[in-house]
Amino acid sequence: MNTRAAAWAYLSRVAQGPCAPLVELVRAVGPEEAARAVRGAELPEVLRARTQARRHLDTAERDLALVERLGGRLLTPDDEDWPEWKLLAFDGVEPRADRESAPPLALWVxxxxxxxxxxxxxxxxxxxxxxxxxxxxxxxxxxxxxxxxxxxxxxxxxxxxxxxxxxxxxxxxxxxxxxxxxxxxxxxxxxxxxxxxxxxxxxxxxxxxxxxxxxxxxxxxxxxxxxxxxxxxxxxxxxxxxxxxxxxxxxxxxxxxxxxxxxxxxxxxxxxxxxxxxxxxxxxxxxxxxxxxxxxGPVGVGEPESGPARRLDGLSSRAAQVYEAFPASGSVGVRELSEGSGLPLNSVRGALPVLEMSGLVDSDETGWFRR
Amino acid sequence: MNTRAAAWAYLSRVAQGPCAPLVELVRAVGPEEAARAVRGAELPEVLRARTQARRHLDTAERDLALVERLGGRLLTPDDEDWPEWKLLAFDGVEPRADRESAPPLALWVxxxxxxxxxxxxxxxxxxxxxxxxxxxxxxxxxxxxxxxxxxxxxxxxxxxxxxxxxxxxxxxxxxxxxxxxxxxxxxxxxxxxxxxxxxxxxxxxxxxxxxxxxxxxxxxxxxxxxxxxxxxxxxxxxxxxxxxxxxxxxxxxxxxxxxxxxxxxxxxxxxxxxxxxxxxxxxxxxxxxxxxxxxxGPVGVGEPESGPARRLDGLSSRAAQVYEAFPASGSVGVRELSEGSGLPLNSVRGALPVLEMSGLVDSDETGWFRR
The missing domain is CATH 3.40.50.450 (Rossmann fold)
Incomplete structure (x- = not known):
């Protein structure tokens, strides 16, 4: 049993649906550290209240085994296959009490x-x-x-x-x-x-x-x-x-x-x-x-004449953050963009195709660069 | 046979549908004078060209008799029953070669x-x-x-x-x-x-x-x-x-x-x-x-909070012309508004209900006044 996978599975059951503060916590400290904090209730008040009822549940191993038996898996932001590009849509959406606008913590597939x-x-x-x-x-x-x-x-x-x-x-x-x-x-x-x-x-x-x-x-x-x-x-x-x-x-x-x-x-x-x-x-x-x-139709298509400033308007805050981490000239790698933007590797990987389709960046064998 | 009615009937057949310059001519000199001018081809070039083919046709008496026999009539801007209010919509509509945007000269009913x-x-x-x-x-x-x-x-x-x-x-x-x-x-x-x-x-x-x-x-x-x-x-x-x-x-x-x-x-x-x-x-x-x-729904209803300036925007040029002929205070009659605006009595009568429903003017036993 992969302890990181078990942490994701545990957090998924504790969250039971959209939970913006838990997503933030996991982004900040990673799933294992987040799971430890939830188990021990060492949490900010808002999160403690929201995880109190289920923090003692730990069926992670059983859940993972069951889904594997069904031919499935638990998909998380750790995976290449995580639909980061799509889930960027949640960035910048105003939270509302009745409709929590968080991306999923993980997906059972x-x-x-x-x-x-x-x-x-x-x-x-x-x-x-x-x-x-x-x-x-x-x-x-x-x-x-x-x-x-x-x-x-x-x-x-x-x-x-x-x-x-x-x-x-x-x-x-x-x-x-x-x-x-x-x-x-x-x-x-x-x-x-x-x-x-x-x-x-x-x-x-x-x-x-x-x-x-x-x-x-x-x-x-x-x-x-x-x-x-x-x-x-x-x-x-x-x-x-x-x-x-x-x-x-x-x-x-x-x-x-x-x-x-x-x-x-x-x-x-x-x-x-x-x-x-x-x-x-x-x-x-x-x-x-x-x-x-x-x-x-794909992002940016149909507006080829609009300048970068215009096209930046349509980007999520995270994609814009990645764009700003680009040097004015020369190529960079995904890791440098992650360090420069302060965003996890996966978010950077998710943002790059958006920026590419918007015509803002391009890549070749040397890496990614601004257009 | 009313010679004025005969003039309208003659002009209606000569016009055969929308003819903005003929409508303007009739507005300016009246139907009898306009009919005389058309018959004699004493006209500006544009109108002479457009009336040339039919100016010799004069079946006015027969047309009027026929329609009367069918229980009908020829309705003209002379009549109280002329739908002036509705036809004000043509004012200010840009003419286009392929779609002449003139009101009808008269209506057979x-x-x-x-x-x-x-x-x-x-x-x-x-x-x-x-x-x-x-x-x-x-x-x-x-x-x-x-x-x-x-x-x-x-x-x-x-x-x-x-x-x-x-x-x-x-x-x-x-x-x-x-x-x-x-x-x-x-x-x-x-x-x-x-x-x-x-x-x-x-x-x-x-x-x-x-x-x-x-x-x-x-x-x-x-x-x-x-x-x-x-x-x-x-x-x-x-x-x-x-x-x-x-x-x-x-x-x-x-x-x-x-x-x-x-x-x-x-x-x-x-x-x-x-x-x-x-x-x-x-x-x-x-x-x-x-x-x-x-x-x-009726003009102006649903926008009670908009000021006169805002409401004037929605008016036809003729209704606005009538509105401008109002004194800042005190009442006036329809004839004074006609003289003041330079518009025929019937146009003024058509514009007044529009102005009234827009909340711009009102009337009492002394006449019409600005609100």
């Missing part, structure tokens, strides 16, 4: 695909559980067209639109990622047990909750933030007046991901939420897949 | 209703001739709800959405106005002969073209501008990729009328134009009648 790779070009396709025939049909049409352009389909594995999105992706042979509001060992909803097994085989089943964690309302809301974060755009196919899909859309907006909604008949209750979002400017209208991919 | 009164609170409901069952159903639902709040329904009497809008208005007992691209004595389209007779009986059939004028492509485009002008908002229920309804919507935008479009299934060709307009910001999404009436 089933499936052989690489998380960072599969989510590099991804659209979240979500919607109401009470989908109409039209909604399911529209979902498969959008997913088919997205698959044709090699986009990964992220969703929440719920009944209705989510399930239709995953099924259409599996049928079209494009990767699909299910983000759960419970442990990856639990089949929820129960009727989607087989679908989840197929997703794990062909794509990925992901959760920030430790094995065995049951679904709960606040976990669905927290899960929605990960669906939005792991995608480049969120497409709401159908949403009733009070659909959870609008929560995912709100998260997307906070994280800077474009939100699109599919219109439908005005006579259909399943489209009321989509129409309201479009009317109120919370979502753009998507009538075809191209509307989605144009919105989701 | 069938039906007993008053044009100014029936269009005071009006929504244009338009759309593709190739309407789907969904489109016709949505049309009748919107019209039913608009009828419940006493809105007049303006449309173009075409097959498809237009016809459905008129029929639903007749069924709901709310006034409906058909604006034609041919003479009011012609049943076009032929299959709508009976519908047009019913509209003339219960509402109004209106055209700027003299009796007998056949429909033509450029007349449909010119007609669309009147549909937009006579309404407070334009609702496009269904529009294909190349539907004429988008021309009406473009006119509405030029005339400062809100444009709304009804979404539909993304799988329906009849909704492609609506979706495109919503996506591109040319139309707001309308999922229910309240979306339309909120957009169409």
């Amino acid at each position: 089933l499936g052989c695909g690489l998380v960072a790779e599969l989510t590099e070009r991804a659209v979240a396709v979500v919607g109401t559980r009470a989908a109409s025939g039209y909604g399911e049909h529209a979902t498969s049409q959008f997913v088919d067209d997205l698959a044709g352009e090699c986009w990964t389909v992220v969703s929440g594995a719920a009944y209705g639109i989510d399930g239709a999105a995953h099924r259409a992706a599996l049928a079209a042979g494009t990767p699909t990622v299910a983000v759960l509001a419970c442990g990856v060992d639990r089949a929820y909803p129960a009727g989607h047990g087989r679908l989840l097994r197929e997703i794990a085989k062909e794509g990925l089943v992901v959760s920030e909750y430790a094995p065995g964690t049951p679904p709960a309302r606040h976990r669905f809301l927290a899960r929605n933030r990960l669906v939005a974060a792991l995608a480049d755009a969120v497409l709401v196919v159908e949403a009733g007046a009070r659909s959870g899909a609008r929560n995912t859309a709100a998260w997307a907006a906070r994280l800077g991901r474009p939100v699109l909604a599919v219109p439908g008949p005005v006579t259909s209750a399943a489209s009321v939420g989509c129409h309201r979002m479009i009317r109120d400017g919370e979502a753009r209208l998507a009538a075809r897949a191209a509307d989605v991919t144009e919105a989701a | 069938l039906g007993c209703g008053l044009v100014a009164e029936l269009t005071e609170r009006a929504v244009a409901v338009v759309g593709t001739r190739a309407a789907s069952g969904y489109g016709e159903h949505a049309t009748s639902q919107f019209v039913d709800d608009l009828a419940g709040e006493c809105w007049t329904v303006v449309s173009g009497a075409a097959y498809g959405i237009d016809g459905a809008a008129h029929r639903a208005a007749l069924a709901a007992g709310t006034p409906t106005v058909a604006v034609l691209a041919c003479g009011v004595d012609r049943a076009y389209p032929a299959g709508h002969g009976r519908l047009l007779r019913e509209i003339a009986k219960e509402g109004l059939v209106v055209s700027e073209y003299a009796p007998g004028t056949p429909p033509a492509r450029h007349r449909f485009l010119a007609r669309n501008r009147l549909v937009a002008a006579l309404a407070d908002a334009v609702l496009v229920v269904e529009a294909g990729a190349r539907s004429g309804a988008r021309n009406t919507a473009a006119w509405a935008a030029r005339l400062g009328r809100p444009v709304l479009a009804v979404p539909g299934p993304v799988t329906s060709a009849a909704s492609v134009g609506c979706h495109r307009m919503i996506r591109d910001g040319e139309a707001r999404l309308a999922a229910r009648a309240a979306d339309v009436t909120e957009a169409a």
Whole structure:
């Protein structure tokens, strides 16, 4: 048993979902030292209060063994495969009491695909559980067209639109990622047990909750933030007046991901939420897949004429921090950027592709340099 | 035979649709003098060229007699019933070679209703001739709800959405106005002969073209501008990729009328134009009648806190001209405002309700005064 892995697993169960101060602590002192501090309650008051109830739980070894037996793993910021680029979106998002805007501490993953790779070009396709025939049909049409352009389909594995999105992706042979509001060992909803097994085989089943964690309302809301974060755009196919899909859309907006909604008949209750979002400017209208991919397109593309100052505006605070660590001329390595910026290696690695796609930096055999 | 009425009828046939320089000439010298000048070709070059082909036609007496026999009349800016308030929208609209943005010179009208009164609170409901069952159903639902709040329904009497809008208005007992691209004595389209007779009986059939004028492509485009002008908002229920309804919507935008479009299934060709307009910001999404009436709501309402300077911005140049003719304090009559502004009495009468609803002026038994 790797003690660092065990520390991550322990912290994941103690955190049970988004916990910004714990993420900060781990970033500052590393997982093992953080785990020690949590166990001993040697913590600032805010963190002590939030870890008090579960700090005595230590099922790390059992959890890691269980997930390994299921063909899965615990993915952490230590791993090359950590989707750092996507999770940078949380930087600079104002915290709110009711919706903690922290990145996940770690991710429990089933499936052989690489998380960072599969989510590099991804659209979240979500919607109401009470989908109409039209909604399911529209979902498969959008997913088919997205698959044709090699986009990964992220969703929440719920009944209705989510399930239709995953099924259409599996049928079209494009990767699909299910983000759960419970442990990856639990089949929820129960009727989607087989679908989840197929997703794990062909794509990925992901959760920030430790094995065995049951679904709960606040976990669905927290899960929605990960669906939005792991995608480049969120497409709401159908949403009733009070659909959870609008929560995912709100998260997307906070994280800077474009939100699109599919219109439908005005006579259909399943489209009321989509129409309201479009009317109120919370979502753009998507009538075809191209509307989605144009919105989701890579960072910086489409604005080649904008200068560096302009392009810096769109960067997360961490990416900007990495950019500032570059010398005015000459090449540097990732380690020097880490030292210069004061950010961990992994954050630097996550920020570099963002800076590269923004046209701010480039690399060759000598290292990274400003353009 | 009233020689002034005959002059209007003569000019209407010579103009054949929008003709800004002729409208200006009539405003300046009156219809009889303008008719004399046109007949004798004693005109500026631009007007001589545009009236040359038809200046010898004088069927005024026959036209007036024909329309009277059909239970109609020729409505002119001389009449109390002239929809001056609505037609003020043309003031300040930049002329364009391909779309002459002039108000009509006069209107041939069938039906007993008053044009100014029936269009005071009006929504244009338009759309593709190739309407789907969904489109016709949505049309009748919107019209039913608009009828419940006493809105007049303006449309173009075409097959498809237009016809459905008129029929639903007749069924709901709310006034409906058909604006034609041919003479009011012609049943076009032929299959709508009976519908047009019913509209003339219960509402109004209106055209700027003299009796007998056949429909033509450029007349449909010119007609669309009147549909937009006579309404407070334009609702496009269904529009294909190349539907004429988008021309009406473009006119509405030029005339400062809100444009709304009804979404539909993304799988329906009849909704492609609506979706495109919503996506591109040319139309707001309308999922229910309240979306339309909120957009169409009376001038100035909803902005009670804005000062006079702010509110003046939204006025047509003629309304602003009338406003400037007010003394800083004390009351004035309509004639003094006409003299002060240099505008004809009818324009002043048309502008006063606009200024009143904007909260800029008010009236009591002593006359009109600034607020």
